[in-house]
Amino acid sequence: MSNNLGLTVKPVTPTSPEEEARVAAWIDTQEYREKNFARQALVVNPVHCCQPLGAELAAHGFQGTLPFVHGSQGCASYYRSTLNRHFREPAPAVSDAMTEDGAVFGGQANLHEALENAYALYKPKMMAIFTSCMPEVIGDDLGAFLKNARAKGHIPKDYPLPYANTPSFSGSHITGYDAMVLAILQVLTEGKKVEGRCTGKLNLLPGFDTNTGDYREYKRILDAFGIPHTVLADISETFDSPNDGTYRQYPGGTPLDEAADSINGKVTITVGPYATAKTFAWVKESYAGRHAALPLPMGIAKTDAFLMKLSELFEKPVPAALRAERGRAVDAMTDAQQYLHGKRFAVYGDPDLLLGYVSFLLEMGATPHHVLCSKGSKKLEKELQALLDGSPYGRGAGIYMNRDLWHLRSLLMTDPVDAILGDTHGKFAARDAKIPLFRFGFPIFDRVNKHRLPLIGYQGVIHMLTEICNRFLDLRDDTCEDRFFEMMR
Amino acid sequence: MGREVKKVEGITKESTQQMIDEALQAYPEKGKKKRAPHLAPNDPAGASACVRSNRKTVPGVMSARGCAYAGAKGVVWGPIRDMVHVSHGPVGCGWYSWGTRRNLMSGKNGVTNFAMQFTSDFQEKDIVYGGDKKLAVLLKEAKELFPLAKGISVLSECPVGLIGDDINAVAKKMTKELELPVIPCNCEGFRGVSQSLGHHISNDTIRDYIIETRTFAEPAGPYDIALIGDYNIGGDVWSAKALLSEIGLNVKATWTGDGEMERIAATHEVKLNLIHCYRSMNYMCKVMEEKYGIPWLEFNFFGPTKIRESLRKIAERFDDRIRENVEKVIAKYDVQMKAVVDQYRPRLEGKKVMLYVGGLRPRHTVGAYEDLGMVVVGSGYEFAHGDDYERTMPEMPEATVIYDDASEHELERFVHQLKPDLIGSGIKEKYVFQKMGLPFRQMHSWDYSGPYHAYQGFPIFARDIDMAVNSPTWKLVKPPF
Numbered sequence: 022m023s024n025n026l027g028l029t030v031k032p033v034t035p036t037s038p039e040e041e042a043r044v045a046a047w048i049d050t051q052e053y054r055e056k057n058f059a060r061q062a063l064v065v066n067p068v069h070c071c072q073p074l075g076a077e078l079a080a081h082g083f084q085g086t087l088p089f090v091h092g093s094q095g096c097a098s099y100y101r102s103t104l105n106r107h108f109r110e111p112a113p114a115v116s117d118a119m120t121e122d123g124a125v126f127g128g129q130a131n132l133h134e135a136l137e138n139a140y141a142l143y144k145p146k147m148m149a150i151f152t153s154c155m156p157e158v159i160g161d162d163l164g165a166f167l168k169n170a171r172a173k174g175h176i177p178k179d180y181p182l183p184y185a186n187t188p189s190f191s192g193s194h195i196t197g198y199d200a201m202v203l204a205i206l207q208v209l210t211e212g213k214k215v216e217g218r219c220t221g222k223l224n225l226l227p228g229f230d231t232n233t234g235d236y237r238e239y240k241r242i243l244d245a246f247g248i249p250h251t252v253l254a255d256i257s258e259t260f261d262s263p264n265d266g267t268y269r270q271y272p273g274g275t276p277l278d279e280a281a282d283s284i285n286g287k288v289t290i291t292v293g294p295y296a297t298a299k300t301f302a303w304v305k306e307s308y309a310g311r312h313a314a315l316p317l318p319m320g321i322a323k324t325d326a327f328l329m330k331l332s333e334l335f336e337k338p339v340p341a342a343l344r345a346e347r348g349r350a351v352d353a354m355t356d357a358q359q360y361l362h363g364k365r366f367a368v369y370g371d372p373d374l375l376l377g378y379v380s381f382l383l384e385m386g387a388t389p390h391h392v393l394c395s396k397g398s399k400k401l402e403k404e405l406q407a408l409l410d411g412s413p414y415g416r417g418a419g420i421y422m423n424r425d426l427w428h429l430r431s432l433l434m435t436d437p438v439d440a441i442l443g444d445t446h447g448k449f450a451a452r453d454a455k456i457p458l459f460r461f462g463f464p465i466f467d468r469v470n471k472h473r474l475p476l477i478g479y480q481g482v483i484h485m486l487t488e489i490c491n492r493f494l495d496l497r498d499d500t501c502e503d504r505f506f507e508m509m510r
Numbered sequence: 511m512g513r514e515v516k517k518v519e520g521i522t523k524e525s526t527q528q529m530i531d532e533a534l535q536a537y538p539e540k541g542k543k544k545r546a547p548h549l550a551p552n553d554p555a556g557a558s559a560c561v562r563s564n565r566k567t568v569p570g571v572m573s574a575r576g577c578a579y580a581g582a583k584g585v586v587w588g589p590i591r592d593m594v595h596v597s598h599g600p601v602g603c604g605w606y607s608w609g610t611r612r613n614l615m616s617g618k619n620g621v622t623n624f625a626m627q628f629t630s631d632f633q634e635k636d637i638v639y640g641g642d643k644k645l646a647v648l649l650k651e652a653k654e655l656f657p658l659a660k661g662i663s664v665l666s667e668c669p670v671g672l673i674g675d676d677i678n679a680v681a682k683k684m685t686k687e688l689e690l691p692v693i694p695c696n697c698e699g700f701r702g703v704s705q706s707l708g709h710h711i712s713n714d715t716i717r718d719y720i721i722e723t724r725t726f727a728e729p730a731g732p733y734d735i736a737l738i739g740d741y742n743i744g745g746d747v748w749s750a751k752a753l754l755s756e757i758g759l760n761v762k763a764t765w766t767g768d769g770e771m772e773r774i775a776a777t778h779e780v781k782l783n784l785i786h787c788y789r790s791m792n793y794m795c796k797v798m799e800e801k802y803g804i805p806w807l808e809f810n811f812f813g814p815t816k817i818r819e820s821l822r823k824i825a826e827r828f829d830d831r832i833r834e835n836v837e838k839v840i841a842k843y844d845v846q847m848k849a850v851v852d853q854y855r856p857r858l859e860g861k862k863v864m865l866y867v868g869g870l871r872p873r874h875t876v877g878a879y880e881d882l883g884m885v886v887v888g889s890g891y892e893f894a895h896g897d898d899y900e901r902t903m904p905e906m907p908e909a910t911v912i913y914d915d916a917s918e919h920e921l922e923r924f925v926h927q928l929k930p931d932l933i934g935s936g937i938k939e940k941y942v943f944q945k946m947g948l949p950f951r952q953m954h955s956w957d958y959s960g961p962y963h964a965y966q967g968f969p970i971f972a973r974d975i976d977m978a979v980n981s982p983t984w985k986l987v988k989p990p991f
Contacts, residue, residue: 032727033772036592036622036658044658045621057655062648064601064631065655071602093668094567095577095699099606102937106610111941113918117569124672124700135570138541142571142919154600155700158637158672189600190632190669266947266987268922427626427655446608449619449626466610 054431058424065427066446068369068395071189072197074100075229075296076151077114079201082254084274085146086205087139090116091132091163091184092153107231107464108260108472113270115139119155128156129166133175140176143270146277147209150184151201157188181277183208193396195296195371198229202254203300209277210284210307219309223250223335224286226300228293228317228373231463233261234475239292242478245340246331251279251286261473286310288334292317292327292477295372295401318477319377319485320384321351327478343479350479353486358386360490365438367391369429369447370462372401377476378442378461379405381485383412390418391432397422426450440489457492461485515554516907518862518885523909526551530911533923544568548914552906559899563891563914566703572918574866574892574938577699579603581708581893583665585790586716587695589613589741590769591623592660594652596630598645598677599667603699604629612743612955615768622658637669642680649684649692660771661691661720671698691771693719704893704915705868709790716774717797724775726762733760733828734780738795738806739787739870742767744960746967750786750811753964757821757835759828765791778802782827784809786963787869789891789898810870811963812971813878814847843965851881854972857980859883861931864924866916866939867953868892873902875934875953878962882972887928890916892936918942932979947987949978 047053073090077100080088090097097116104112117135119128139148152163163184171178185200192200225239236257243250258273283289287310291301294314305312311334318327325347328339364387368378372394379389392405402422409415419436421428426446433441433454441451444462451458465471475481494510530549534542547562567573576584579597584607587595597604608627617623630641630648645664652662664677681694695715697708726734737754740747747767754761762780763773777783783795783806795806807827809820818840825836861884865872872889879886889906890913891898899912906912911924918939925933925943933943934953943950951957951974959974961967 030723030725033724033776034727035772040658041618041622045618048620053655060651060655062630062644063596063651063655064627064629066608066627067601067605067629067631069601070605071600074602074606089570093577093699094573094575095580095705096602098574098576098580098938099602102610103606105937105941109941111945112938113572113942115570115572118567118571118573120566120700120703131569134540134568137538138568138570140570141538141541142536142917153602154668155672158669188634189602190637191634193601262945264945264947264987265989266945268942268945427620430620453619 049434051435054435057428057431064425067425068393068444068446069193070103071194072187072192072200073151073153073189074103075194075196075198076149076185076187076201077101077104077112078194078229078231078256079198079205079254080114080149080151081112081259082202082256082274083147083149083205083280084276085271086274087143087145087148088114089135089139089148089150090114090153091128091150091161092116092119092155094118096153103464104260106466108233109469110260110262111268111270112260113143115143124155124159127159128161129169132166133170133173136170136176145271147181147183147205149201149205150182151187151197152185153187154189157186157190181208195229195396198296199299202226202297203303206253206280206283206300207303209281213281214284214307214309218285219287220282220285221249222283222286223248223331224283224289224308225250225252226289226291226293226297226304227252227254228291228296229371229463230293230317231256231260232472232474232476233257234473235477235481238475238478238480242328242343243331245342246335246337248331248335248337251275251283253280253283284308288313290315290330293373316380317373317377319374319481320381321347321354321479321482322384323377323380324478324482346479350482353483354385357486357490360493362386364388364440364493365390367393367429367433367438367441367443369393369395369426369441369443372397374462375401376404376408379408379415381482383408383414385486386414388414388418390436390438391421391429392418393421393424393429393432395423395425430454440493457496459489459492518887518907518910521887521907521909523551526909526911529924529927532927533920536919541568541571545571545917545920548916549920550912551909552903552912554904554906554908556903559896560903561890561899561912561914563899564703564706564893564895565915567915568917573915574936575703575915576705576893578697578701578705578708578711579665579667579699580607581705581790582695582697582712583607583708584611585705585741586709586712586766587663587665589615589766590771590774591615591617591625592658593771594624594628594656594659594662596628596648596652596662596664597667598630598641598664599670600632601629603667611741612958612960613741613767614745615742620656624656624659628652632667632669637673640673640675641670642675642677645675645677645680646684649680649688653688653690659690661693663693663695665695666698668699671696671700691719691723706789706893706895710793713791713793713797716794720771720775721798722775722778724772726776726779730779731760732781733758733832734762735759735782735784736763736765736777736780737761738765738783738785739791740764740767740963741787743954744956744962746961746963749961749964749966752966753811753817753839754784757825757839758832759824765794778804780804782807784824786811788901789869789894810874810877811967812875813881813968814844814851814965815881816874816877817964817968818844847965847968850969850972854976855883857976860885861979862887862928863932863934864888864928864930865953866890866892866913866921866933866935871934871953873898873905876905878968878971879975881968882975884932884975886910887930888913888924890914932975947984949981949984951975951978
């Protein structure tokens with residue numbers, strides 16, 4: 022007897038413990054690693070997700086803005102749940118709920134009906150529209166649909182409706198973020214450039230950064246300098262709002278008029294150059310004032326560079342308070358250097374974060390031994406290599422572009438390290454390798470408050486250092502023999 | 511059997527209808543017309559479902575629904591632990607559904623259990639040229655790298671169906687070549703109106719490709735059963751299985767919490783199918799009844815009252831031995847359950863609960879809350895059908911509000927009006943209501959706790975509900991200044 026697949030009937034045969042043990046040992050071997058790295062088509066445990074999630078994050082960064090998914094309802098639910106889980110905060114967003122008929126007739130009817138409903142129900146100041154796969158595959162013309170929506174009176178003529186094409190089959194969350202920020206800024210700033218006007222302000226483009234503590238830290242640093250500023254796509258209040266018994270659908274975000282006036286800024290800086298590449302290229306062409314692309318200010322050197330750039334652009338000395346803060350951070354590093362010196366790490370994550378992790382570890386005399394990006398580029402590889410080459414602790418490190426966490430597992434098993442830096446998804450590999458995972462980046466589903474503590478600036482250095490060193494010390498206390506168990510460490 | 515109609519003080523048909531009308535006021539005319547039939551005061555004695563369901567979500571309304579892919583991957587195929595489940599298409603769908611439904615599994619990760627994210631990570635070129643060739647290569651790689659996998663499922667995401675790939679042909683060819691079942695599941699997210707169709711499509715693939723391809727190695731016995739539609743959230747299957755074993759039944763297969771492919775494939779040999787989540791799995795019970803004459807029975811393992819009722823219902827299908835065991839087991843656990851109720855009921859008596867979940871919980875958990883002295887004042891589903899509402903109406907008190915595919919706007923309005931002491935819903939609702947200072951439990955995932963099923967589960971459920979409702983943190987929300 023056989024069924025649809027031509028399968029014949031067999032008795033249930035459980036996998037024997039011997040067979041399980043054999044394969045469990047085999048997947049830790051060099052032989053397996055080679056097979057694993059020979060993969061051409063299968064991706065296992067990737068560290069990147071898709072463009073619309075980034076687009077939604079960007080949309081949440083603007084005041085009164087409702088993220089709007091043109092596509093299937095299920096996609097919208099996935100993005101919202103993911104942001105809910107990371108921030109432990111609401112993430113209000115709508116979709117125009119396309120189904121089979123949308124696939125056949127196109128999504129214009131859904132879009133128009135959704136605009137009316139969302140406008141009436143959720144009273145947003147702006148709807149930021151981005152696509153998921155379906156309308157992209159069937160070739161929906163979003164620009165034309167929106168023009169028609171205004172013409173037919175589904176939405177007021179002058180209502181801001183920035184839109185971005187963000188199919189999941191190209192780029193990743195960081196390119197989706199970039200596309201949406203760009204679209205929003207283009208719409209908001211249109212016609213707002215005034216010859217001779219200068220706001221005197223700094224515009225800061227943080228990139229795909231899901232650490233609300235970072236946003237607060239940027240603002241604190243800029244306040245210390247006395248530099249007036251606009252953080253563009255500011256999610257710090259959206260995803261870290263107070264609990265006072267009142268739910269506010271739009272608790273934060275960059276004020277729209279301020280974002281519009283950012284085009285007349287004195288200076289525009291990006292500190293997430295990989296996640297704002299297109300936006301920044303456009304800013305350079307379109308915005309008044311000076312422009313600078315800097316790496317994420319993680320670690321001392323990159324924070325120094327950030328402060329020096331601010332100092333240069335605004336012709337103000339680095340404030341004494343920040344100078345003292347630097348001193349404290351360095352003091353913390355010298356106090357703790359012996360706990361990290363020579364320790365080997367595996368690091369993975371988004372490009373901007375990776376450069377930061379590597380920089381920080383090298384400054385501590387630790388070795389970022391495996392550096393892995395699941396959506397990387399030649400440019401990133403070169404930049405990472407240059408960073409590693411600049412330090413004796415970078416020697417022997419391997420850079421792995423467009424590899425996933427199942428590749429990372431092979432690396433950990435065949436060429437062990439002491440710890441991993443990355444998001445929650447690395448916890449299985451960390452458990453198998455019996456080493457700690459330090460959760461930084463996105464997403465973090467299984468620990469609390471991580472997004473509230475900054476990774477950037479001198480405070481970020483102290484935070485990362487505290488977390489990493491103390492865990493190593495805990496491990497020593499937990500595992501050492503009694504005779505080596507001491508009061509002092 | 512005549513059932514006592516439950517009532518809640520202050521809630522009448524009129525008051526509920528007025529609340530519904532007020533919530534509908536904010537909609538444009540067309541939206542109002544579409545939403546109105548999905549909201550109604552409960553009529554416990556009603557002959558047919560009091561609300562319309564299983565319709566398209568109204569565009570632009572903040573809904574909690576997922577898609578067919580979510581139903582197939584997250585619910586039916588995903589929790590089968592010894593298969594590689596490939597999210598075929600772009601990276602996102604697989605990534606978002608990775609490890610987020612708490613279907614606990616035994617076995618070793620990557621060796622004998624595969625609670626991982628496998629994807630073909632479609633790129634632009636795959637959309638243009640099609641992904642069938644890539645799929646064939648991918649399947650070979652999966653077999654080589656994960657040799658103990660008992661099979662591979664291929665779950666198609668939206669673009670796969672839209673560009674016209676033939677995953678069924680690839681699966682058939684590769685099944686032969688790899689000598690391993692490769693199951694194609696055409697569960698593209700745009701199909702249907704919610705995750706519910708994904709359950710149905712997946713059930714059909716199990717019927718067409720898996721069932722009857724295995725036989726149990728050991729001889730059949732009179733107490734062989736299968737546990738259908740329990741997804742092992744926080745260990746639910748393990749607690750349910752322990753109880754069923756304790757009354758003398760032999761649980762031969764669990765669908766699909768900590769599920770094993772070959773045991774599912776041999777389920778056609780059992781004597782009875784016991785189904786917990788009717789919505790996701792009734793199709794398969796019906797198929798097995800028609801094709802193999804296996805009867806099936808719905809049961810509810812939430813809270814001692816429903817467990818007791820269910821055990822007796824189950825016992826009726828067997829002989830005196832099981833009936834006696836059931837009475838012994840009930841007597842034994844009644845003592846323990848009374849202690850749990852005595853501990854928590856004084857702290858929870860009279861507290862109001864609002865539920866909004868998927869599958870079975872908007873009705874199944876009502877009894878468990880009532881065991882703790884609580885009253886459920888509103889209930890509804892993300893993706894139910896008429897038969898679910900028919901099953902819900904008798905469980906809910908008279909004139910309480912029933913909502914189908916509720917929008918966040920509606921839920922907010924109802925909460926303002928009803929002022930519940932606890933909301934039991936999902937992750938997307940959780941923080942909205944917590945910002946209002948309202949206690950909340952995730953009833954999809956047991957909020958990182960569990961199990962909640964059976965006698966092992968009830969003490970945990972009671973503790974969790976008390977913990978949520980009576981946490982001192984809620985009293986801190988309003989500042990004293």
